Amino acid sequence: MSPTAPHPAPAPHGTHGSPEGDRLVGRSVRRREDPRLLTGRGRFVDDIALPGMLHAQFVRSTVAHARIAELDLDGIREVPGVVAVFDAADLGLADIAARLDRPLHEFVPTDMPILARDRVRYVGEPLAIVVARDAYAAEDGIEAAKVRYDILPPVVSDTAALAPGAPLVHDAAARNTLVDVAMFATEGIDDVFAAAPCVVEVHTTTGRQNALPLETRGAVAAWDAKEDQLVLHTCTQTPHQVRTVAAACLGLDERAVRVVVPDMGGGFGQKCVVGREEIAAAAAALRLGRPVKWIEDRKDALTASFLAREQRYDVRAAFAADGTILALDADVVCDMGAYSCYPFTAGIEPLMASAEMPSVYKVPAYRVRGRAVTTNKAPTAPYRGVSRPQYVMVVERLMERAARELGIDAVEIRRRNVITEFPYTGVNNITYDPGSYLESLDLCAKVLHDEGWYAAKEQAAAEGRHLGIGYSCFSERTGYGSTAFAARKMQVVPGFDISEVRMDTTGALTVTTGTQNHGQSHETTMAQIVADELHVDLGKVRIHQGDTERITYGWGTFASRSIVVGGSAVQRAAAKLGAKLVALGAHLMDAKPEDAELGAGCVRLRAEPERTVSYERIAEAAYLRSNLLPDGIEPGLSATASFDVFDDGTFSNATHGVVVELHEGTGRVEILRYVCVEDCGVAVNPQVVEGQCRGGIAQGIAGALFEQITYDAQGEPSATSFMDYKVPTAWEIPDVAIHHLETPCLFTTTGAKGAGEGGTIGAPAAVLNAVNDALAPTGVELDSTPITPETVQRALESRP
Structure with missing residues (x-):
């Protein structure tokens, strides 16, 4: 195993390093972006103003599932300030097509039209683009649209989607299933379960979330006559992919499309796929011969943009009497909404969960089925962590449940199962490079012990208070290369x-x-x-x-x-x-x-x-x-x-430890302490790594305790503003103690591993385990997120 050592203390901040002995890599030099961004000199999409620029917004579906019986746009053209309005027939654009090279029984393609033509499949789906002299006139124009629908029964949950005789979101997708893949099935696994001394189960669901970048999506499109080229300014994480899709949809040579990304206020994965609106804005600019700007408002961002996270797991694990895991058997269902995203498709979440669920543990037998179902909701895109917050939470719940059943300490059962010899090839055919799985677990537990939290928990119990301590131990495959994406059988293979x-x-x-x-x-x-x-x-x-x-x-x-x-x-x-x-x-x-x-x-x-x-x-x-x-x-x-990263790539790892207190009367979950021990290889800039950890943990806590978009029986989303979508503030997010370990990567030229998603991956499991530890005297266990105050209060009231 590679030696692992604490990261050296960061050097003093500065912008200059000695070109000789004082290396900059490994130092927390000040961010060079900050002077520009903090003084208001950044330039974002909405800061762009071009001569003759027009403004666009979209007529969107107000129903979840229907045939379009009539789309009357004449009234829009009479609204003062409106210059033009286009529907799908007017623009004649090709669809966005995302594909996997899999047979139809494993993958069903669902092309995404730029503007809906004959049928709408979720509330917020764009029907027409309104172009006006200013943003206010564009909004007024939307109100003048007249749409008549022939309502179809909506499908608003994964269980409804899979029910016999359920309405079909796409006629080609039988049982509303876009992906159905059984990736692993160890021979004899049923015999292992039958003979195991301990079998535990977890049945869990996770709420639908919005990645919620501070800057909503937007685009400014204009034709450059000198270069004979469409110039599209947009806030995307993947400019070359937007160029490729825009050229295909618009029928242009790829040379004739230039994509430029100015400063961008966050993405978190939501902006790493190609959306419909920027393509429509570009098409309108071409038709009108004038620049067109579209900026997504917050309502559309919350309801009609790409969403994520809504998943259901039915998982069981077999353990030996000494706490050693013997087998893992999982059924994963992901609600992917109405369409596949480009280029990852609807397979992004179930394939990720299926391939990597064993995580940091030595699992000798494994079986998994991963499914993506389509429903009448906004489509799903990757969101920071992509299924790993969910399956880590499930596996960590299994560890906790087995520890309780077998009378083993929750940290000790993890010690007996984590990978310690590297390289390690798992039952999932993935080879894990050297990491500090055991070291991070031991250090995290030691910190909480040394700080006196275990004693504080005992004291709180004596006083009738409810303190709990929870852990999550996990790895994060980072920097996926061509080999990893090709294994998913993607037609477009990033890397x-x-x-x-x-x-x-x-x-x-x-x-x-x-x-x-x-x-x-x-x-x-x-x-x-x-x-x-x-x-x-x-x-x-x-x-x-x-x-x-x-x-x-x-x-x-x-x-x-x-x-x-x-x-x-x-x-x-x-x-x-x-x-x-x-x-x-x-x-x-x-x-x-x-x-x-x-x-x-x-x-x-x-x-x-x-x-x-x-x-x-x-x-x-x-x-x-x-x-x-x-x-x-x-x-x-x-x-x-x-x-490129070939073979299976590299894995960062971490352990999170959380102390919570549950408050009777309100059900509030207060996080008293949060410790993160992380190992991302060589930290090029430790302060940046810590910022990534803290931001990711905040988003993980948000998913664990606060954020969720639900839908009523008609497919109407519940959260259309921040009045309803509960985003945590600085008051709810604790200070995070971060401890660095460093296991240099063997595959990268810098020795660095990725650090962008680990905080989000580990937080939900650690928070949920801490809440369950505090609830232990009540006999109630929670397995789903978000954990609401109402749920906690009911559990506290049920104690013996």
């Missing part, structure tokens, strides 16, 4: 990334990367990697992202891939440029390349380090005095490199 590093005549560096920053501090962390590799001051490095004309290609930012994949590509490109600098520098010093090396902003001779040639002089020769270049070296100073 690699490409970077170019270019030096100008002043020695300054321009770096492009296909990743897409929307809060992850890429302008800082990527620059740290390049500055270290080329021994330059951080201020000499500038990162460019989010422009399909400037960036060769990239898959954007999702699945904790940016530093794992994008950072490795950046490092490789910087190393290639460094090799060219050494070759040129050695030539200018009449030496051989093997006798030279990079120094502080220079190339120097190994044997005579006082003999140097500066980067500026090398750049002058490369660009302005090419007659000085040796044979075989082309003018200019740039290098391009790619990186």
Whole structure:
């Protein structure tokens, strides 16, 4: 097993690192984005104002399931300020098509029309786009639409969708099932259960959530006559994929579409898929020959945008008398809403859960069935963690239940089952690289013991109060490469990334990367990697992202891939440029390349380090005095490199420990202490990692205790504003103590693993286990989220 050690204390904040002995990677240098963003100088989609720009909004369905009997748009055209209104027939756009290479009994495709044509399948589905001189007139225009529906019975739950004789959301999807895959089935597993001394079950549901980025979706589309090109400014995590789909839907050459992402206020996965509205806005701009802006309002963001998380698990586990897990048997059903998202399809949640459910534990026998059902709700997109918050919660509940049944301490039963020898190939055919699964568990438990929380729990019980302590131990596969996505049989296979590093005549560096920053501090962390590799001051490095004309290609930012994949590509490109600098520098010093090396902003001779040639002089020769270049070296100073993660990739890991108090009379769950012990390999910037942990934990707590969108029998969503969608504030989110462990990754050039999703993955299980620990005297156990005050209060009232 690889050695694991506490991360060194962060260095003092600063923007400059010594190009020689004081490496920037591993230091909490200040975020370079902050001066711009904190002083209001950021530029977001809604800040864009172009000459002659028009504003768009959408006529949306007010019913969940119906045939469109009549769509009368004439009244809209008479509204003052309205310039045009288009329906599906007017625009004639191709559908968004997401595909898996699976047989029809495993996967049923459901193309998503840009605007609904004959049928609507959820409240909020766009029917027509209204374009007006200002945003107010566009909203007025929407009110003038007249739509007559032939109502169809809606399907509003996974159980209703699967019921015999249920109405079909899509005629091609029998039993309303889009994905039905049995990925693993260990031979003899039923015999294992039959002979096991202890079998425990968990039946759980998790609430439908909104990823809720601070900045809603939006787009500004305009035609550039000089370049003969559509320019689409939009807040997407995947600009190249938006370009590909926009070109296909609009019938344009891909060269004729340029996607530009300005500053972006969050995405969390919701913006890593291609939506309908930005394509419709682009089509309207082409038709009208004028720029068109669309900004999603909060009501539409809550109800009609991509949602996530609504899942049901029926799982059982077999344990030996000593607490060793023997087998895991799971049935996973994910409510994916009305359509498959591009490019991941409706398989994103059930396939993730099925492939990775064994998590950090040595499970010798495994069987799982994963299904995606379609319902009359807004479609599902990835949301930070993608099924892992759910299946980790299920597996951790199984551990807790088995510990109680067998009379084993809840931490001890985990110790007996976590993976400790690496590499470890699991029953799910995934190979786990070295991690600190046991070390993180032990350290987290030690922190809570040393801080006196176990004693505090006993004291509270004596006083009639209800304190509980809960844990979750988990891994997070990060930086999925082409191999992992290909295993899902995706027709569009994400994975690699490409970077170019270019030096100008002043020695300054321009770096492009296909990743897409929307809060992850890429302008800082990527620059740290390049500055270290080329021994330059951080201020000499500038990162460019989010422009399909400037960036060769990239898959954007999702699945904790940016530093794992994008950072490795950046490092490789910087190393290639460094090799060219050494070759040129050695030539200018009449030496051989093997006798030279990079120094502080220079190339120097190994044997005579006082003999140097500066980067500026090398750049002058490369660009302005090419007659000085040796044979075989082309003018200019740039290098391009790619990186992909092959095989099964790399796994970050963590343990979360939570102390809660349950308040009688209100049922309020108060989090008294939250400890996170995380290991994401080499932390390029520890402060950034901590920010990711804290933000993720806040979202995990939100799912555990607060956030949920429900639907009535007619498919009407319950939460259309923040009055109904309960988003936690700083008052409900505790301070989080973060402890770093570091197991360097064997596959990435930087030793880093991903850090974007772990906080969200671990929080629901830890909070739920803590609540159940506090409820132990009542005999009531909760297995579903969100945990409402009403549920807690009823449980407290039922105590003996």
